[in-house]
Amino acid sequence: MVNMVDASPQVAENISAAEVPEVELYHPKSYWTKYIFSQDAKVIAIQYSGTAIAIGLVALVLSWLIRLQLGFPGTFDFITPEAYYQFITMHGMIMVVYLLTALFLGGFGNYLIPLMVGARDMVFPYANMLSFWIYLLAVLVLVVSFFAPGGPTGAGWTLYPPQAIMSGTPGGQQMGIILMLVSLILFIIGFTMGGLNYVVTVLQGRTRGMTLMRMPLTVWGIFTATVMALLAFPALIVAAVMMLFDRLLSTSFFMPALVEFGEQLEYGGGSPILFQHLFWFFGHPEVYIVALPAFGIVSDLISTHARKNIFGYRMMVWAIVGIGAMSFIVWAHHMYVSGMDPYFGFFFATTTLIIAVPTAIKVYNWVLTLWRGDIHLNVPMLFAIGFIVTFVNGGLTGLFLGNVVVDVPLSDTMFVVAHFHMVMGVAPIMVIMGAIYHWYPKVTGRMTIDWMGRFHFWVTFVGSYLIFFPMHYVGLVGVPRRYPELGDATFVTDSLHTLNAFISVAALIVGFAQLVFLFNLFWSLRHGKEAGGNPWRATTLEWQTSETPPIHGNFGKELPIVYRWSYDYSVPGAPEDFIAQNDPGPTKEEAAR
């Protein structure tokens, strides 16, 4: 038998104390510090998630409006072309930044990191609290822009100049774009405060025995994504600051010489391409910022619900880190049609295809984990499998689009919209839902209502396919993206109109199924079955807390000590089909017998 992990020598003062006297556990004194201005990562997690889901619902409603216009053009008077642009812009930006990023890192990161690595809380709780409040402020500024004169910006979620700050674009010469940029800057400042916490808690806050290679993949995913976000978001700040300068001080960072309504504008000499570089230097890593936490979480869901250790744990860790690093040198595949040097395009097509390799390895490993597993088709597992299918689907079209020659004709068509919704819209959302069903019992102490969960899954999964699968075809035929109406082009046939209407109906149905999900979450708070501490019989530390939901300080007086990795499922000879990470297992004598 291999003996103890050889731990590198440590100065004990830099490891958190395993045991603390009762007085040192931070007990909030009033309702306000307990639930509102709380410094407890778990409360902050709920605050983050609630805010993200609330603003996400706005984006969902916007997607209905978009689809109503596309499916039944001309029927709804209030959806003017300007309004349509505002809808798609706000829909895209909210979904990507304010929902997915905030929910994965601020929500799941806050809840799971301290519990999973065996820490009492984040290392800088005060900054963590500030992080949420600044995020909330960013969301409010965004909401205010809906009511500002001229409405929110309609520049597209990519905010490309010069159009973003010109009078032809909704909000361009009004408050819309300014509020958008300010909101993004606030978001990033808030995120940085939280992000420092997530990273340093993983680095320094782990409990005894929790070496890096014993961490659950969820933590690896969130950790790597946070590091990436900390390095990538500054690019968005730089782009936003420079655009604010252009808009407010009439500098010409991005703005070329322009004539508007026969009048020469003050601008001259700037480069819109410069903005694109900055934007996509953030934008591509952003795709993986939402994908890596999803990868990590889905690995844990699959392993737990298939009662099998994750296949190729080391490879999974390397792939996460490798993808994280690689994703910083592929940004220009979003700019193939910007008139760049062909060698430049060749370089980026190559890196794009290379990054697909570790991604594919992860997919194989998930499938191999399922292979001959003791698969329990619980609701979280359904969503995990739904994720794999959708992700493979979107990933394959991504391989096509990564090639310059294929991308050039497809760029800016609905094919691209279908691709990125599969891979970074539906797939991560599937994981989020699976994860909510999975951890809900820990957060609230109760199970969700099973049949509602299953109903929610099937409608969402089948429905998403009905929306986005035909959308590929719509794009192949040549329908461009970001067009509120198709007009009378020859390729627009009657059947295309029917198909568009069909997609829209499917979108409405999927949207309403989400209400069942929300209802389930609220209903189960009171009426769900009591869950007990570890309903899925999982190994990781968050399921081993003495109380459910865990109290402040997470683990009571004594921190758990970790003796094994996080995937000891179905170990031969073990009394149960899982061994918790803090289970010392048989003593030396017993093992020797």
Place this chain on the structure above:
Amino acid sequence: MIAVLIFLAIVFSIGGWWLSRQRLMSKPWLEPGFAGVAPGTEAINLPANKVGLGVFLAVVGALFALFISAYFMRTELPDWRNIPMPRIIWLNTGLLVLASAALHCAVVAVRAKQLRALKLDLLACIATTLMFLFGQGMAWETLTAEGYFATSSPAYSFFLMLTGVHGIHIIGGLFVLTRTTRHAWTQTNNAALRASTELCATYWHFMLLVWCVVVVVLAGWANDFVDICRQLLPLG
């Protein structure tokens, strides 16, 4: 994007070096530990707030590297004209060096438990830093007086933006430094005082480094170097 790629290469090398010592090749499924033995966590051997500051400085570094990347991409365009550096910049650089030196002395003092010297050094740092900020404002004045405007000269816009963002970081640092200074009077806990002094010192040294890079860039001394990099790696 040369500048930021160079910066990332540095950050990734540090990260990779650290990761390479994390037993990533180990097979955790073969290594259960036994009861009674509490293994370490393999955490970095530093207090959390120092690690935190390190990570934060990496973020600040990325921010400036990106601004500088944008700068070099903008210089490529035909309307670019360099602007003369106002001479007060050199004075300001000197002030920032003094501020950094004062904080260095403060760290020495707090380690030697010399409270009086510590107070003096902290005050000196605050004073020189405030003078630096004032000097930066004068630099803006000078350029405006010479007829440069944000609208007419992209080089001036960059000057304004880079010095401005650097200034904001210095002001943020000043808030923390003032708190530390207040603690030097009110607090008796030397360990806490020492920790916050050391953190401030690291931050100031780093911002001095950033400032030097910004000056080198704005003065145009790095142009040849960037041209060479561009030829090796034509990535924007």
